[in-house]
Amino acid sequence: MATDAVIVKRSAGRRLAGFFNGRPRLQIGSLLAAPMAWLVILYLGSLVVLLITAFWTVDPLSGSVIKELSWQNFEELVNVPVYREIVWRTVRTAALVTITDALIAFPIAFYMAKVAGRKTKAALVVAVLMPLWASYLVKIIAWRAILAEHGVLNWALEPIGLHGPGTGVASVWLVMSYLWLPYMILPIFAGLERIPDSLIAASEDLGAHPFTTFRKVILPLSFPAVVAGSIFTFSLTLGDYLAPKLVSNEQFIGTSIFDSITNNQPFAAAFALVPIVVVIAYLGVARKLGAFEHV
Amino acid sequence: MRLSRRGKILLRAAVALALAFIYIPLLVIVVEAFNSSRILKWPPPGFTFSWFGKAFESDSAREALVTSIEAGVVAMLIAITLGTLIALAVGRRRFFGRDTISFLVVLPIALPGIVTGVALSNTFTQVLGISLSLMTVIVGHATFCIVVVYNNVVARLRRTSGSFEEASADLGADPWQTFRWVTFPSLRSALGAGALLAFALSFDEIIVTNFTIGAGEETLPIWIYHNLFRPKELPVVPAVAVILIILSIIPVYLAHRLSSDDAGLTPGRGGGAAPTAAPAAIAEAEATAAH
């Protein structure tokens, strides 16, 4: 009996295999049906609803949504100078954070990938991964304690007569650079790991100065990985609202969306389209640079 | 790589600085967890263990931890299923629109969490008429976790050849058997790394969670968020954070096991995978651990 059952099952499986074999489209379709339903209908669908919401307005008194299409929110975004300023400030900070993280991350990633021994490498990977498990909010709180007037930073800087950045954009830049640093280190590390040592050795054997090897071999080959890391540092900075709220008195795209979401959802939706457009453009460029294989 | 003495010293100094930058804030948290004042002051006026006692006694913190683990595990399972399916389609087959799919998978994590959170909560409450609950949080988390599983698995598929599967099929195995005995074993550590990351991502997520969570429910990050604003409870937060950092040894150890497991396997088996593939895959995937 048992053997019979197996045989029956097998032949059913084979029949299925045969059925799929000549139909590659069906094969792909059956693999993708569930995930695509999730991502396209639920996720893209939600984004589309958001897009539509952006054309609605609210009743000034009750805050109820008026479901009639209007350009009002977009006109406000474009015409009120403060919003342009907020967008510009956010994009600028995101770019700055990305550059800072790339500069800090590259040496340590390079050391991990190409210089350190097996054990040191493993230890460093763990050392870089660890902070990801400490809560994101708690790290912001730590930075509040560091940047405060009588905080750790000023306490350390006082003897040499310096003063910390207080509660401006500089604080946000510092905190964001901190928060997203591991997301930059790890792809660069992975990218550098993939460069065969023989390639570097060849460059050295041909008499290239280490700097030349770096510039002509290592940098071009690891650049896509840097871009992959930058996707995270850039877009995470673009949308964060808790860090700016807790360490600065400045407004960013995230804080503005958060502040308006509650009493004017259509306007928040319109504002949310700004980071969507910026991120999609950024992803387009990143893909051209080959970063997607490193994400 | 061969470096001059000076180059090596400079490089080591840069590494030391980066590590200091990473660890000083964590050190501040540890010190504040023992701070005797109920205000986070520097330097702390005195030391106490009482916040740890309070953290262990707190029912709400323990419930929040359980909720977070529940949400993380379910979101992880969904992400594994969906991420692997996409990876199998994209990694082993060529078809029209394949690039669009990889774009679509990255999108939920590349877009700011506030956008994802607002969009999903809008759809749940306004279009679908579903009340917000832990279920909606899980749906949100699974959406942006798909990418980490997908990336790990697709990277592994690229490094292993499809010829084993063809051989298996030629030898008469049906698709399920091929998957069970050929594809799956080669993907196991990549799946493990992806799963761990998906869980980590979900575990520390607050922004999407904040927009999709129902009344009376708290994940751990939400609990921390509430305690920051709840009178008289602030110093419990660093204590909980320290406990979390200590607990994180478990997943970090698991990650380490996964990578060494693989490194140990590969040289003997030959195969297509480079010895560094596993740690790299973990690292890569960690890179996606956004939000």
Place this chain on the structure above:
Amino acid sequence: MRGQKGSPARTAWFVVAGLVAFMLVLAGCGGGGSTTGTTGGEGGGGGEELQKLGKGEGEVNLISWAGYVEPEWVKPFEAKSGCKVNDKVAGTSDEMVKLMETGQYDGVSASGNATARLWAAHEVAPVNVALIPNYKTVFPDLKGQVYNTFEGKPYGIPHGRGANLLMWNKNDVKPPPSSWEVTLDPKVAAKYSGHISQYDDPMSIAEGALYLMNHEPKLGIEDPYELNEEQFDAAVELMKEQKPNVGEYWSSAEQQIEGFANGSNQVGTTWQYQYFALKGENEPVEASPASQGFLPKEGATGWSDTWMISSHAKHPNCMYMWMNYIISPKANAQVAEYFGEAPAQEKACEETENPNFCSEYHAEEPAFWKRVYYWRTPLAECSEGGETDCMDYNDWVRAWTEIKG
């Protein structure tokens, strides 16, 4: 790996275009069940008041300020009423309004700047105070106020109130200020540039208006929440001039306590709670002394919170039980002490753990509260004469974004 260039973008656009069409159809049809309140029409409020208290439904879903719904007094309520309390903490009044619109909650502890909006959006129902025995002994000057009574009907139960004090660090701020000019007059405030602490809410514009009401009589401001365009612009201008001097726009009490304790903040608007918490930690903070009536000479803004019941409440009986419980002497004393506010219940003053609590918070001094202008929703229609030339809440929100820059 990137074989087919060009096509993906187009595919993506087709997909999006298709979805847009689909969703538009859905949005067009779905107007019925899931809309967020109806617009237009006169008046506000929704549903009928409860006529008779029935049996509890087993649970109640609340939206509250952090510190209003804590285990200490929730557990006894649950035991006695059999209603399990599910609480959602909201960070701002705006968030409360938004959450109420989901229709998932039975009640909310709304501040005066949310109540009128909730009423206008038909989200809250009138309260039958006959079913709330403890209502009788609520302080009379909290009943029948513009922010909790609409069209002559009570729409909520007063919970507690507080004044927005002027607080400063006495080591840094000398001489002790007696006027809001220390934070609002650009010349005086510049001395504390980068260390002024201001509440992060559009309601803060009323502080500027209150200041101008006293210092620029030409503007003719009579009520800091009813401002015509000229008066409003002047107040906004004042707050914009304050911006460069502000170190932090605080949004939670703990955030400000920490700011004052670690020296980042030196002077600013605060709640009584922060002041006493910092005092309790022996921080060198001061607030306006008794000789000034505990408030700067202009008076102050403040808030008075109200428990309101949703017009879609699924657990109305439990909500009524909760409203009666939270203003019972013992519970009202507990919540007032925990949160740091003046209780709404007269008899609560006998139940506080700190015997001086009610005098510290001026709970029983109507003269003190006469100088406090409670937050409320700015409306286009000014209350006197029914003119509609006042700036409404949306104008306030927009201006607040511009002030913060």
